[in-house]
Amino acid sequence: MTDEERAADEGVGAGREAADESGDESETPGEATAAATATAAETATVLSILRENARTSVADLARQTGLDEATVETVIEELEAADVIRGYRAVVDWDAADAERVRAAVELDVELDRETGYGDVAERIARFPEVEALRLVSGDYDLLVEVEGDSMSEVSSFVGERVARLPAVTNTVTHYVMDTYAEAGILFGDGDDDDRRSVTP
Template sequence: MNKLERDILDVLTADCRCPAEKVAVMVGEEKEKVENAIRAMERRGTIVKYAALVNLDEEEDECVEALIEVKVTPQSGSGFDGIAEEIAQHGEVKTLYLMSGAYDFLVIVESKSIKGVSRFISECISTFDCVISTATHFILKKYKIEGAMTKKQPRGRLSIQP
């Protein structure tokens, strides 16, 4: 990845709706060159998706989000990749990471209820022969999402407490 691409990604990461003309001005390049670089990164898979950052706590519809730690025995031949592909197929799974440390996968899921998350774990995750254990953590409140505060911070100086 070259400097232009890194600069473009910095702009798009902060605001994925930023038009190419504005990106070009911000990175000091011609619009056409910026558009070509963006298309190239999309083709290579560097840019995977453009998405809005949504604070579901502010919405009327209830949504339960959970982080599931999954410890597995790697499969012969495909290792962790085969397991990850199977887990990722489920619609409840929003994000899936291979981790280092005490567990192998971190699965981030969304459901309409705690019961839905429980059903996903018992009917999907736990049915894999390779799963050794799971630990589930429910998200209670979000304060910061992808670098953005969920509540507007008051401007001005912070009060000093004695």
């Protein structure tokens, strides 16, 4: 290789090194644009908005919270991974849908032993598909169960044959829902009708 060829080759090598160094430097600003961390207050705001309307888009959440969209997406992913957000459901007015669904609130008295706690009893009850919600409450009874079925007889059979027969359950009192005026902060119907006499066992 001549001196001229060697010099040309060294020039090309130097140019490649300079380009590589320039490329490394260009990555740094890109890394700085990663999603920022939301504050506890901003995270709470995201939760509040989604609780009011779970269909709120990421773009709308970003606009309402002042966060960028990437940060909003990260916040939601973290809340879902941590089981803070357990799911997304529609609030359905079954009367408006012309689909009959019978709902009931069931009071349960529970007797515990040394090996069984409220959580054990609740876990067993919560596995039934008819159970919409289950809470430990203060007062004259222990657990409050929200049950849903296609008919009063279905709900009654479920309570009597599945729930009441659990060893820890000593008493049940079922209250059938006559009408729903509001749910999840959403008003239903006009609330003028009294349907208490229209439901018979």
